[in-house]
Amino acid sequence: NAQLARPNSVAVDRAGNLFILDTYNYRIRKVSADGIITTVAGNPLASPLGSFNCSYSGDGGPATSAQLCASGVAVDSAGSLFISAVNRIRKVSSSGIITTVAGNGSQGYSGDGGPAINAQLAGPNSVAVDSAGNLFILDFYNNRIRKVSSDGIITTIAGNAQLNHPQGIAVDSDGNLFIADTYNLRILKVSSDGIITTVAGNGTPGYSGDGGPAINARLSPSGVAVDSAGNLFIADSPRIRKVSSSGIITTVAGAGGFGFSGDGGPAINAWLYASAGVALDRAGNLFFADGYNYRIRKVSSSGIITTVAGTGSPGYSGDGGPAINAQLTLPGGVAVDGAGNVYFADPTNHAIRRLQPEASSPTYPFTLTDRGGTSLMTAGIPASISVGYARIGVPASLPLTSGRIYAEVAGAVDTGLAIANLNNSTATIHFFFTDTAGNDLGSGSTTIAPNGQLAKFLDQEPFNGPPSFQGTFSFTSDVPVGVIALRGLTNERSEFLMSTLPVIDTTAPPGSGTVVVPHFADGGGWVTQIFLVNPTDNPMMGNVQFTNPDGAAANVTIEGQTDSTFAYTVAGRSSQKLRTAGATLTTTSGSVRVVPNGGGSAPTPLVLFSYKPAMITVSEAGVPVTSGTAFRMYVESSGEGNIQSGIAVANTSSSPATVTFDLTTLNGDSAGVSPVTLNLPGSGQAAKFLGDIFPSLGSSFRGVLRITTTSSGLSVVSLHTRVNERGDFLITTTPPTAESNPSSTREWLFPHLADGGGCTTQFTALQRNCRPILIWNPAFLRSERSVIDPDGVLTTCSSSIPPASKREMDKWPLRSDICHCHWPILNCHNPLPNCTPSAAPRFSAAIPMAYGQRSEAAIHPGAPNPVRSHIRGSASMAPSGMESTSLCNSSRVGIPVSSP
Known part of the structure; x- marks a missing residue:
C-alpha cells in the first residue's frame, strides 16, 4: 500500500530484489522479495517532495542522506547501485555509501577519452552495467550512448546523430547493448564489436506485428530489458512486448487500455498506464514501472500480473513496511540485484527505494509410526505476527468446485x-x-489469484450480501479450491466469538436416511442451535428428534413449543434454524436425529453450542457430523481446570452397541492405560472427558484416541475445552476422522496460521486417514490494530478483558507477491496489564508432512504490548488439525480444513 509518484524505471538483482526509480519522490526504493519497501538513496528531508528541486549533495556519505533527482537505475553483480541523476551518474556501494562516477554536473557534451567524472553529460536517463563492470549511459539530450570502463574512462559508443531521444538501455551477457530509440520508434542493438542494427520496430508509430518479425512491428519504446536467454522485453505503453531470441515479437502484458486493472489474472488482459523501466530477475519474473498508476508491477514467469509496490496514489510513504502499502510518485528506473533486492527510482521523492527479498520457507519433514503422531509449534516470539500457510502432500478428499454454507447476517451475528x-x-x-423461502438473490463473481486467498464477511466486498439475512450462500469455482466458513458473534461484553460452519459439496449426492448429531446441550447456561442446509434444489421435509443418553425422548423448548420432535421444511438451496431456549437451570443433553420423511434425502445438519453463564455468552462451537465404525482423533489433557478433551459418541442404531476406547501416545506407544469398553443402549449416547474415560491417566497427556464399535455405526465428536483465568469455559471442536475415509496423495490446505504478535501455531500429525482441521483463536486488537493478548502458556493476567468495539477483516500477505485476507479479529480499546510473554525460537510456516498425518495448530497470545503488524494466512497440510487457546481470551474456534 505504499505510494509511488511516477515510477519510470526498474532493475532486478540476482537475488530477486526489485529497485524502483520513484521519480517525483526523488528517491530510489527497494522492494524485497517478501514485499518490504525501503529507501536506499535520496533524502526526503533535504529534497522537498514533489518540488522538482533537483539538488546535488552527499558524496562520500550515506546514500540515504544525499540529494538526488534520479531518472534511471541499474545494479551490478556486486550489488552496487548506479543512478542517473541531473547530468551525473552516481554509485551506491553495497555498504550504502554514495559517490559520483561520471559527469561534472554541467550540461553538455565533452570528456571522451578521459576520466568520466570530468565529462559533461546532458540529461542522462538510463544506465546499464555489463558483467565486466563497464557502465553504459544513455546520454539523452546528446542522443548518444556512452561507456565508462571499469577503470573510469568515458567514451561514446553509439549516437553521432543516429539516435533520437533514447529512453532505455540494457546489456546482455555477451556484452551486446540494446537501446530504446524512442523517437525513432525502434529498438537498436550495438554488438560488442560496435556494429549497430535494428532488432525491433519499423519506425512507424502505432501497435502491430505480434506473431511476426519484430523489425516489421510498430511500437513506441520507452524501456528495454534482456534476459539470460537473449529475449528482449520492451516497455511499449500501454503494453510490455517481448522479442524472442529468434526475432519474433509478442505482447506479454497489457490489453491496450490506459488505466489500472488485471491484478491476479493474465497480464495480457491487464490495463497499464505509462509503462516504463523494465527489469527481470533470475526466475524470469518481469518487473516494470507503471508510471501514472504509481505502482511497480510484476509479471510472473507464468504470465500472471500483480502489484508489488505502490497504492495507486502518488506520494511518499511506507518505508519499512509492505511495499504494496507504500506511496510512490511516478516511479522510474527499476533494477533487481543478485540477492533478490528490487531497486527503483522515486525521483519526485528524491529517493532510490528498495524491496528486500523473502527468506526461503523452511521445511520440517518427519515420519509417523502406526497409531502415533507428532507435534510442531511456532515460537510466537516476534512482536509482529507472521501469516503464511503450510503445504503437505497427504490424503485428501475430492476437489471442491461447488459448495454451500449456512449464512446469517443480523445484528450481533455475521x-x-x-x-x-x-x-x-x-x-x-x-x-x-438464497433466503429461507428459497428465493435466490445477491449474485456476483470474483477472482482469486494463483496461490491466492480471499477471506471476507458476507456483507463485505466482494460478496456484498444483504445487511440482514438468513439462508444460504452458494458458490462455484472454475478450478478446485479450499474453503472454510466461520460464524461470528459479538457477545454481551462486545467480544467477538467465532465458530466454524461446514462447507457442503453440492456436487456430491445428498445422503439418505437418518443423520445423527452426537451431542446437544440445553439449560444450565447452554443453548443449542441446529442449522439444516439443503444441498439440493428440491424441498426437504422431515423431523428433528431429541433423545437423552438412554435413547429415550428428551424434551426441549424451541420458539415457545416444548417437545422432543420438531418438523422441518427446508426450501431448495436454503436452510432452516432451530434454537433451544436454554431457559432451565439444569442441563438436558443427548443426541439429535434428523429424520427425513419416507427415508429420503436429509439436509446437512450442524449443531452449534453456546455457553452463556450469568447472561454472558463466553463460547460457541459448531459440531459437525462424523459417522462410521472406527475413528481416530488427537486428544489432550493438561490437568484439572485447564485443557481437556471431551468426547461424545452416539449409537446410530436402535440396537445396543459396544464402544471401545484405546489410547496411544504421539510415539504410537501404549499410553499406560488399558482399553476401556462402554455399552450404549439403542439410540443411546455418552459424553465424557478424557480423564473420565481413563481415570488413571496422568495429569499431562497428548496422544491419539481410537474409538471402535462392532455395531452398525456411531456418530462421534471431539471437543477441546479450557477454563481461562477469568473462569470462562471455552470450547472448540476437533472433529475426529473415520478410518474408512478414502486416501489420496493430494494436498490439504490450512487457510490460516499465525505466529508472533501474541500468537503461536501448533501442528500435530496423526497417522492414517485423518481429516484436517484448523482451530484458530482471534487476537484481541486495539482500535489501531495492536495485539494485546498475553502469552497463552506462561502468562498471568490479573485484570479482565476490556470492552471491545467491533470486529474487522484485513488483508495480509500469504506469499511474497500475493495479498490475502484473514479472518476477523477483535478490536479492543486498551491493553491488558500485568502480562508477561514467554520466549522461544522463531518458527516459519512451510511444513511438508508424510502420508496419513493429522495436524493441530494452537495459537497462543504472546505479546503483552501493542504491536502494529500482524501476519495471518493459510496452511496447506496433511490430514491435520489446528487449535488455538488463550488464557485471557474468551473465544476459541475450530475450523475444518478443506482439500482443494
Missing part, C-alpha cells in the same frame, strides 16, 4: 468465508444468496 486457490491459474468464483 458469517465469513475464506477461499484459498492452490492452483497456478486464477480461480473465478460465482456466488449467490
Whole structure:
C-alpha cells in the first residue's frame, strides 16, 4: 500500500530484489522479495517532495542522506547501485555509501577519452552495467550512448546523430547493448564489436506485428530489458512486448487500455498506464514501472500480473513496511540485484527505494509410526505476527468446485468465508444468496489469484450480501479450491466469538436416511442451535428428534413449543434454524436425529453450542457430523481446570452397541492405560472427558484416541475445552476422522496460521486417514490494530478483558507477491496489564508432512504490548488439525480444513 509518484524505471538483482526509480519522490526504493519497501538513496528531508528541486549533495556519505533527482537505475553483480541523476551518474556501494562516477554536473557534451567524472553529460536517463563492470549511459539530450570502463574512462559508443531521444538501455551477457530509440520508434542493438542494427520496430508509430518479425512491428519504446536467454522485453505503453531470441515479437502484458486493472489474472488482459523501466530477475519474473498508476508491477514467469509496490496514489510513504502499502510518485528506473533486492527510482521523492527479498520457507519433514503422531509449534516470539500457510502432500478428499454454507447476517451475528486457490491459474468464483423461502438473490463473481486467498464477511466486498439475512450462500469455482466458513458473534461484553460452519459439496449426492448429531446441550447456561442446509434444489421435509443418553425422548423448548420432535421444511438451496431456549437451570443433553420423511434425502445438519453463564455468552462451537465404525482423533489433557478433551459418541442404531476406547501416545506407544469398553443402549449416547474415560491417566497427556464399535455405526465428536483465568469455559471442536475415509496423495490446505504478535501455531500429525482441521483463536486488537493478548502458556493476567468495539477483516500477505485476507479479529480499546510473554525460537510456516498425518495448530497470545503488524494466512497440510487457546481470551474456534 505504499505510494509511488511516477515510477519510470526498474532493475532486478540476482537475488530477486526489485529497485524502483520513484521519480517525483526523488528517491530510489527497494522492494524485497517478501514485499518490504525501503529507501536506499535520496533524502526526503533535504529534497522537498514533489518540488522538482533537483539538488546535488552527499558524496562520500550515506546514500540515504544525499540529494538526488534520479531518472534511471541499474545494479551490478556486486550489488552496487548506479543512478542517473541531473547530468551525473552516481554509485551506491553495497555498504550504502554514495559517490559520483561520471559527469561534472554541467550540461553538455565533452570528456571522451578521459576520466568520466570530468565529462559533461546532458540529461542522462538510463544506465546499464555489463558483467565486466563497464557502465553504459544513455546520454539523452546528446542522443548518444556512452561507456565508462571499469577503470573510469568515458567514451561514446553509439549516437553521432543516429539516435533520437533514447529512453532505455540494457546489456546482455555477451556484452551486446540494446537501446530504446524512442523517437525513432525502434529498438537498436550495438554488438560488442560496435556494429549497430535494428532488432525491433519499423519506425512507424502505432501497435502491430505480434506473431511476426519484430523489425516489421510498430511500437513506441520507452524501456528495454534482456534476459539470460537473449529475449528482449520492451516497455511499449500501454503494453510490455517481448522479442524472442529468434526475432519474433509478442505482447506479454497489457490489453491496450490506459488505466489500472488485471491484478491476479493474465497480464495480457491487464490495463497499464505509462509503462516504463523494465527489469527481470533470475526466475524470469518481469518487473516494470507503471508510471501514472504509481505502482511497480510484476509479471510472473507464468504470465500472471500483480502489484508489488505502490497504492495507486502518488506520494511518499511506507518505508519499512509492505511495499504494496507504500506511496510512490511516478516511479522510474527499476533494477533487481543478485540477492533478490528490487531497486527503483522515486525521483519526485528524491529517493532510490528498495524491496528486500523473502527468506526461503523452511521445511520440517518427519515420519509417523502406526497409531502415533507428532507435534510442531511456532515460537510466537516476534512482536509482529507472521501469516503464511503450510503445504503437505497427504490424503485428501475430492476437489471442491461447488459448495454451500449456512449464512446469517443480523445484528450481533455475521458469517465469513475464506477461499484459498492452490492452483497456478486464477480461480473465478460465482456466488449467490438464497433466503429461507428459497428465493435466490445477491449474485456476483470474483477472482482469486494463483496461490491466492480471499477471506471476507458476507456483507463485505466482494460478496456484498444483504445487511440482514438468513439462508444460504452458494458458490462455484472454475478450478478446485479450499474453503472454510466461520460464524461470528459479538457477545454481551462486545467480544467477538467465532465458530466454524461446514462447507457442503453440492456436487456430491445428498445422503439418505437418518443423520445423527452426537451431542446437544440445553439449560444450565447452554443453548443449542441446529442449522439444516439443503444441498439440493428440491424441498426437504422431515423431523428433528431429541433423545437423552438412554435413547429415550428428551424434551426441549424451541420458539415457545416444548417437545422432543420438531418438523422441518427446508426450501431448495436454503436452510432452516432451530434454537433451544436454554431457559432451565439444569442441563438436558443427548443426541439429535434428523429424520427425513419416507427415508429420503436429509439436509446437512450442524449443531452449534453456546455457553452463556450469568447472561454472558463466553463460547460457541459448531459440531459437525462424523459417522462410521472406527475413528481416530488427537486428544489432550493438561490437568484439572485447564485443557481437556471431551468426547461424545452416539449409537446410530436402535440396537445396543459396544464402544471401545484405546489410547496411544504421539510415539504410537501404549499410553499406560488399558482399553476401556462402554455399552450404549439403542439410540443411546455418552459424553465424557478424557480423564473420565481413563481415570488413571496422568495429569499431562497428548496422544491419539481410537474409538471402535462392532455395531452398525456411531456418530462421534471431539471437543477441546479450557477454563481461562477469568473462569470462562471455552470450547472448540476437533472433529475426529473415520478410518474408512478414502486416501489420496493430494494436498490439504490450512487457510490460516499465525505466529508472533501474541500468537503461536501448533501442528500435530496423526497417522492414517485423518481429516484436517484448523482451530484458530482471534487476537484481541486495539482500535489501531495492536495485539494485546498475553502469552497463552506462561502468562498471568490479573485484570479482565476490556470492552471491545467491533470486529474487522484485513488483508495480509500469504506469499511474497500475493495479498490475502484473514479472518476477523477483535478490536479492543486498551491493553491488558500485568502480562508477561514467554520466549522461544522463531518458527516459519512451510511444513511438508508424510502420508496419513493429522495436524493441530494452537495459537497462543504472546505479546503483552501493542504491536502494529500482524501476519495471518493459510496452511496447506496433511490430514491435520489446528487449535488455538488463550488464557485471557474468551473465544476459541475450530475450523475444518478443506482439500482443494
